[in-house]
Amino acid sequence: MTDILNIVGGGMAGSEAAWQAARAGLRVRLHEMRPAVATFAHRTGDLAEMVCSNSFRSDDDERNAVGLLHWEMRAAGSLLMAMAERHRLPAGGALAVDRDAFSAAVTQAIRDEPLIEVVEGEVTALPRDGHWIIATGPLTGTALAASIAAEAGQDHLAFFDAIAPIVHADSIDMSAAWRQSRYDKGETEEERTAYINCPMDRDTYEAFIDAMLDADTAAFKDGEEGSATGATPFFDGCLPIEVMAARGRETLRHGPMKPVGLTNPHAPDAKPHAVVQLRRDNALGTLYNIVGFQTKMKYGAQAAVLRMIPGLEDARFARLGGIHRNTFINSPTLLDDRMRLRSRPNIRFAGQITGVEGYVESAAMGLLAGRMAAAEMTGTALPPVPQTTAMGALLMHITGGADARTFQPMNVNFGLFPPVDARGGRRGRAVRYKMYTDRAKADWSGWLEGTAAPLAAE
Structure with missing residues (x-):
């Protein structure tokens, strides 16, 4: 195979996308501007550096949507979830990690993967040729952000993160x-x-x-x-x-x-x-x-x-x-259901720049983008991601489920899922949430069985 998948941004989404694509057999170039080009928020040049918090939030996969997303990512061989578990800290029901040890472990795993080449330096414009994933996150460089805005034909949207x-x-x-x-x-x-x-x-x-x-x-x-x-x-x-x-x-x-x-x-x-x-x-x-x-x-x-x-x-x-x-694009207008830029389908977007919010959500969209790129580049059929899963609910939100006129970043939540069958009378919230997670786990497991799943991280 001679085609190379280029990924811009070594944060949560870019690192997970690179891992998933490489585990599917693709050669990957992961472009990261740090440490050559610093940001005010980052302290290191490590990949998947945690900036705002050291928590991936609730790890309850039976009654919490983000915990369900953890479960789906683990089932799909997520590198980030494996490293988070390895460097987990006590945090009640939350998945919190030693942030420096976590990002160092992700960096080492990526650099040790022979199919991934880490390229240090800034990408300043949307490329014309080749296969690309843009996963530059909330601190997209000024020049690249301007290039994205010019291609979109509108000003990029923004909100503040702290x-x-x-x-x-x-x-x-x-x-x-x-x-x-x-x-x-x-x-x-x-x-x-x-x-x-x-x-x-x-x-x-x-x-x-x-x-x-x-x-x-x-x-x-x-x-x-x-x-x-x-x-x-x-x-x-x-x-x-x-x-x-x-x-x-x-x-x-x-x-x-x-x-x-x-x-x-x-x-x-x-x-x-x-x-x-x-x-x-x-x-x-x-x-x-x-x-x-x-x-x-x-x-x-x-x-x-x-x-x-x-x-x-x-x-x-x-x-x-x-x-x-924190910059993000109007994804419902700009992206198709495979996360490709409609005007230039050789380019996918992933992570926070697509309008998902949170470490886990960003990594999850990187996981999907990496798998979708791998399927496309290897000629492998990839069935639609079930909307009943946490992955599918987020994907639907950014590629058509949200109103483009009022589109804003969103954490995963059960409000994004198709309603569960509540026949048999009113059900308590805990029971309903368990119905959501049971359905999602079954549907996600079925989807994974129908795809060429990458190997799990060790």
Whole structure:
């Protein structure tokens, strides 16, 4: 075979796409601009670097859509899921990983695969010839983004994504904080104590909200939300914490700071008014990220506000929060049902740039793009992905299920799935979700049996 599949972007989607295509027998060139061209959000030149969080979210594959997506990816021999499992950290029911060890393992596996060549350097324009997957993610280079926009015949869409701060564990005051996963979730003691919790009473919470709303925030550029000319929206699944607070003083107490499912052993009879949770960020347990605390506060103001949290008065930060513009294309208009650019079908898109949101969703679309490219290039028939699966539901959303006029990034959720048969009376949510996952697993297993499945990652 002489044809080579070129993949632009070595993030979650590009790495998974390269792995799947190589395991199907294709030669792959994986183009990654880092470290030669840096971004503000990345710290290394490793592939599949985790930026916003170290969590792949819920691993419950029976009643949760993202957990189901984990299951489908594992069944399909996902490299990223295999490396995530290898470098898993205790996180209750979530799949959290040591982010540096995870990305290093993905990088090593890719570089050790003889059919994959990693090419360092920036691709600045959509190519005319050959087979390509564009998986450049939310931080697509300026020149390539302009080339995509020119080909699409419209301005590319955008929203803001934000990064949560990371704290050195030995700077947390454990006389005020305690270790506990919400509702004591987890099968082991380590999992049930995977989070550090910092409680707030009402007065502390109100002062915290006031300080946050008064804090200096990063300036916007022209054309961005908050500027004189812009109206680029935030993605609701990754809102800066001060934006949530501005929507109502109680918003955070019903979001990332909800005080439910937790008991403070320092004061077991006192119910906290709000709780800030920190999740372990590395295998050593020396770093913790503040869950849900993405922010656009300036660094000085941010550190001062965060040190108002009980237990974090003397916190040392390994990384403060930040914000960046996240680009994506209007996929329902531009892509066909095989993720190909309608105007140039030699080019596929995958990952966050297609309008899926989240590490897992991005990797899943990379998995499909890699398999679809491999099937096309080898002349292998590939049946349509069942819409009843998590993979198929996401694929349908970005290639025709969503209204192109109001298209926005989306996490996987059961609202994207065809309804289950609910005959026999009203069913509880847990029962319905189990029906979704049972149907999806059966249909995904059947789809895999009808394809030439790549070998699983070791």
